[in-house]
Amino acid sequence: MKDHQPAAQQAGRPILQGVSLRGGAGGGRVALLDAAGRDELATIGTLTRFPRGAILQAEGEKISAIFNITEGLVKTYRLTEDGKRHVLAFLFPGDLVGLYEDYRYLNTAEAVNTVTAYRLPIAALEKLLERDPALNLAFLSKACHDLRQTQRHEIMLARREARQRLLMFLNMLAPQASAIAGNPQGAVLSLPMRRLEIADYLGLSPEAVSRGLHALVREGKLRLHGLHQIEVLDRGDLAALTG
Amino acid sequence: MKDHQPAAQQAGRPILQGVSLRGGAGGGRVALLDAAGRDELATIGTLTRFPRGAILQAEGEKISAIFNITEGLVKTYRLTEDGKRHVLAFLFPGDLVGLYEDYRYLNTAEAVNTVTAYRLPIAALEKLLERDPALNLAFLSKACHDLRQTQRHEIMLARREARQRLLMFLNMLAPQASAIAGNPQGAVLSLPMRRLEIADYLGLSPEAVSRGLHALVREGKLRLHGLHQIEVLDRGDLAALTG
DNA sequence: CGACCCATTGATCGGTCTCAAACATTGTGG
DNA sequence: CCACAATGTTTGAGACCGATCAATGGGTCG
Numbered sequence: 149m150k151d152h153q154p155a156a157q158q159a160g161r162p163i164l165q166g167v168s169l170r171g172g173a174g175g176g177r178v179a180l181l182d183a184a185g186r187d188e189l190a191t192i193g194t195l196t197r198f199p200r201g202a203i204l205q206a207e208g209e210k211i212s213a214i215f216n217i218t219e220g221l222v223k224t225y226r227l228t229e230d231g232k233r234h235v236l237a238f239l240f241p242g243d244l245v246g247l248y249e250d251y252r253y254l255n256t257a258e259a260v261n262t263v264t265a266y267r268l269p270i271a272a273l274e275k276l277l278e279r280d281p282a283l284n285l286a287f288l289s290k291a292c293h294d295l296r297q298t299q300r301h302e303i304m305l306a307r308r309e310a311r312q313r314l315l316m317f318l319n320m321l322a323p324q325a326s327a328i329a330g331n332p333q334g335a336v337l338s339l340p341m342r343r344l345e346i347a348d349y350l351g352l353s354p355e356a357v358s359r360g361l362h363a364l365v366r367e368g369k370l371r372l373h374g375l376h377q378i379e380v381l382d383r384g385d386l387a388a389l390t391g
Numbered sequence: 392m393k394d395h396q397p398a399a400q401q402a403g404r405p406i407l408q409g410v411s412l413r414g415g416a417g418g419g420r421v422a423l424l425d426a427a428g429r430d431e432l433a434t435i436g437t438l439t440r441f442p443r444g445a446i447l448q449a450e451g452e453k454i455s456a457i458f459n460i461t462e463g464l465v466k467t468y469r470l471t472e473d474g475k476r477h478v479l480a481f482l483f484p485g486d487l488v489g490l491y492e493d494y495r496y497l498n499t500a501e502a503v504n505t506v507t508a509y510r511l512p513i514a515a516l517e518k519l520l521e522r523d524p525a526l527n528l529a530f531l532s533k534a535c536h537d538l539r540q541t542q543r544h545e546i547m548l549a550r551r552e553a554r555q556r557l558l559m560f561l562n563m564l565a566p567q568a569s570a571i572a573g574n575p576q577g578a579v580l581s582l583p584m585r586r587l588e589i590a591d592y593l594g595l596s597p598e599a600v601s602r603g604l605h606a607l608v609r610e611g612k613l614r615l616h617g618l619h620q621i622e623v624l625d626r627g628d629l630a631a632l633t634g
Numbered sequence: 635c636g637a638c639c640c641a642t643t644g645a646t647c648g649g650t651c652t653c654a655a656a657c658a659t660t661g662t663g664g
Numbered sequence: 665c666c667a668c669a670a671t672g673t674t675t676g677a678g679a680c681c682g683a684t685c686a687a688t689g690g691g692t693c694g
Contacts, residue, residue: 175493234549236542250418284527291534298541299479305548306477306594351549358674601642
């Protein structure tokens with residue numbers, strides 16, 4: 149139970165988090181920027197606030213800035229021609245939003261709950277990256293982190309059964325879980341997103357998500373406290389699926 | 392990793408390809424390194440040759456170097472505890488192999504056919520990245536490129552029907568296709584990998600891949616010339632799924 | 635040229651999607 | 665503060681699609 153340290157995040161300053169390319173910290177998520185780097189980003193950035201449902205950036209839109217989340221949860225998604233929506237990632241404080249190609253956003257980014265984020269104009273950011281190698285390295289580290297994360301997501305999607313996708317999903321959220329007093333095996337996961345959003349992330353129907361979760365409850369591995377709090381009773385089953 | 396031999400010098404020079412972060416080239420895949428950058432990599436690198444089936448690096452192994460492919464095709468995969476194999480990517484000349492975390496490879500990389508690649512020792516590469524901002528930026532560009540590619544792959548996997556996954560797969564290979572003389576609509580795709588490898592990449596059984604391909608043949612959209620050459624008769628259907 | 639591996643084809647089974655309806659939660663205005 | 669309305673969630677029944685198992689045919693490499 150070493151995690152749970154969002155203490156480092158003041159809502160007022162940029163912060164970049166991820167697993168560093170250099171080892172250390174036992175493979176845990178750490179700050180990729182020192183104070184100087186954060187100050188530099190703060191210089192060019194503007195703190196912005198988004199209510200739930202707000203679109204930070206839309207697929208195909210000409211890029212003007214990327215965002216660094218300091219509070220709240222953001223989802224990025226893409227729409228397919230048959231009207232389905234695929235959620236590519238849930239982004240937390242310390243993450244960057246705004247992958248682009250040919251200076252156009254690839255995905256739509258939407259606030260899942262109330263979000264505060266630093267808006268970093270792309271032109272200023274590029275100049276900064278050109279002249280600050282440390283910042284450049286931090287962004288490279290972050291990109292590699294996101295790449296690893298996306299690969300894990302991909303492996304989740306390759307699982308055929310809803311049950312296993314759900315278990316891997318819960319496992320990915322485990323690091324962010326708060327420990328339960330008196331039960332080191334258990335933890336309470338906070339899921340701010342709706343069932344439909346989970347379904348779009350897992351490539352399932354919301355019905356399948358619901359059925360899967362309740363099946364795990366019946367098996368005695370989970371307990372639901374409302375819709376957005378999940379108590380993991382046996383963390384062993386989850387850990388087995390890290391692959 | 393016992394079956395690799397140093398290769399002749401003329402087999403290639405380091406080359407890094409991808410869609411640049413800066414626009415230009417109409418979003419096409421371009422060289423991310425200038426001559427100077429390539430020379431720098433050549434200085435620390437060793438050209439190496441791998442026969443089909445050779446393991447360039449194994450999941451969980453302590454990292455010693457990453458590879459820059461100059462010829463041939465590499466697949467990266469991860470094994471799940473139920474014995475299934477998920478292929479994360481097919482890597483072509485101009486690509487990098489060796490994503491790691493905590494200085495251990497995340498995935499296994501295997502040569503699909505005869506491969507030549509530059510072996511770049513990680514320590515030397517890190518030093519180079521520290522003192523050369525241009526190289527650093529090129530690697531950041533490449534990481535973003537791979538991230539976009541992985542997201543496309545993810546969206547493919549989220550498709551429910553085998554037919555659509557196959558179409559998106561062919562569409563991703565389209566840029567590498569050689570045009571057919573006299574038919575601007577058509578192209579010949581080269582698929583060096585086996586059906587099983589395609590299946591592991593698409594999250595399908597090899598039977599489903601076979602059935603899907605032949606269904607497209609029956610519809611008159613494809614023609615097979617042997618197992619590794621696919622002629623695309625109507626490129627329109629593919630383009631519709633760019634996702 | 636032969637042996638092995640891979641690719642194809644066929645039949646059955648299982649799991650999720652879909653459609654539909656009951657239920658719970660959230661947000662709103664009186 | 666409560667009641668109502670609008671979403672969002674859960675549960676059920678049937679259809680569809682790919683996985684699996686099994687067998688045949690074709691390529692490839694020694």
